Amino acid sequence: MTSVRSCSPALVAALQSLGLAVSLIAATPSGAAEPVIYANATLVDGTGAPARANQDILVDGDWIVAIGARDALETQARTARRVDLSGRFVIPGLIDSHVHLATPPNRERAEAILRRQLYGGVTAVRDMADDLRAVGELSRASLVGEIPAPDIYYAALMAGPPFFEDPRVLAVSRGFAPGTAPWMQAIDAKTDLRTAVTLARGTSASAIKIYADLPAERVKAITAEAHRQKLMIWAHSAVFPARPADVIAAGADVVSHVCYLGYEAQPKM
Numbered sequence: 252m253t254s255v256r257s258c259s260p261a262l263v264a265a266l267q268s269l270g271l272a273v274s275l276i277a278a279t280p281s282g283a284a285e286p287v288i289y290a291n292a293t294l295v296d297g298t299g300a301p302a303r304a305n306q307d308i309l310v311d312g313d314w315i316v317a318i319g320a321r322d323a324l325e326t327q328a329r330t331a332r333r334v335d336l337s338g339r340f341v342i343p344g345l346i347d348s349h350v351h352l353a354t355p356p357n358r359e360r361a362e363a364i365l366r367r368q369l370y371g372g373v374t375a376v377r378d379m380a381d382d383l384r385a386v387g388e389l390s391r392a393s394l395v396g397e398i399p400a401p402d403i404y405y406a407a408l409m410a411g412p413p414f415f416e417d418p419r420v421l422a423v424s425r426g427f428a429p430g431t432a433p434w435m436q437a438i439d440a441k442t443d444l445r446t447a448v449t450l451a452r453g454t455s456a457s458a459i460k461i462y463a464d465l466p467a468e469r470v471k472a473i474t475a476e477a478h479r480q481k482l483m484i485w486a487h488s489a490v491f492p493a494r495p496a497d498v499i500a501a502g503a504d505v506v507s508h509v510c511y512l513g514y515e516a517q518p519k520m
Contacts, residue, residue, distance in 0.1 A: 279416070286310065287332045288309050288310075288331040288334070290333055291306075291307070291337040294318065294341050295310070295343075295398050297342070306320060306341075325335075328498035342372070346373065346375045346376070347376045349377060349507060350368075352364065352386055352403070353378075353385035354382070356381075356384075365400035374402065376402070376404070379406055380405075380423075380434070380460045383455075383456065386405045386411060404458075407456040407466075408434065408436070409436050409460070411465045412438075412464070416429070416431040416502065439469075448477050452480055458504070459485070461474070462486075463487065464490070465493055466499070469500040470498055471497075474486075474501040475502075484503045486507070487506070487507055488508055488511040491520055
């Protein structure tokens with residue numbers, strides 16, 4: 252038997268099995284829902300180990316309490332409702348690593364996307380720069396179970412001044428001059444990066460997205476300050492004029508858009 256402390260408001264999708272829509276939404280506070288034992292599933296745990304047949308999974312509220320071979324959890328699960336998953340497979344929740352939920356903000360559309368993601372087995376999404384006022388509220392609503400949605404992690408964006416002529420900037424930073432919103436900052440050689448990163452942290456972002464129009468030395472400086480303040484860096488693999496090798500050398504935690512790696516072979520960016 253394995254004990255598991257895996258908190259997830261997106262518990263439904265963690266228990267999605269291939270071909271099965273599990274009819275449970277973690278929309279109640281932890282401990283308020285009845286315990287449930289999902290019985291006789293074939294479990295793929297994501298470690299690379301072989302699939303384990305005839306496994307029982309005990310869930311209480313938002314928590315996976317224990318996993319064990321068939322009938323091994325009966326003592327713990329005396330009062331649990333039983334759901335038979337014979338012939339079904341249970342896999343870890345999936346992650347959608349690149350979504351945009353609020354360009355521009357549209358709560359109805361965003362909730363529809365998140366609900367569809369959840370019922371497709373996605374338990375976490377990574378929002379790659381939007382109006383963080385709207386994204387932050389969606390994240391809170393997901394966290395407390397007000398809406399059926401995966402867990403939401405999101406980034407504040409930094410780019411060179413030329414990017415802020417893009418019309419998408421206006422759509423996500425109403426009320427601010429382009430490049431001055433804490434989640435959409437124009438960075439140049441005069442920027443106080445300590446203050447800029449602190450403002451980004453104040454949005455509750457998990458990371459800073461380094462987008463475009465920044466030279467290699469500025470990418471490196473932003474990355475160093477973000478890491479000092481315990482924020483991750485999610486960067487485009489080519490930032491123009493910074494090359495992919497510059498972004499990687501700067502220590503970005505994640506690079507996006509593998510197709511951009513081809514620019515490394517170009518004599519001129």
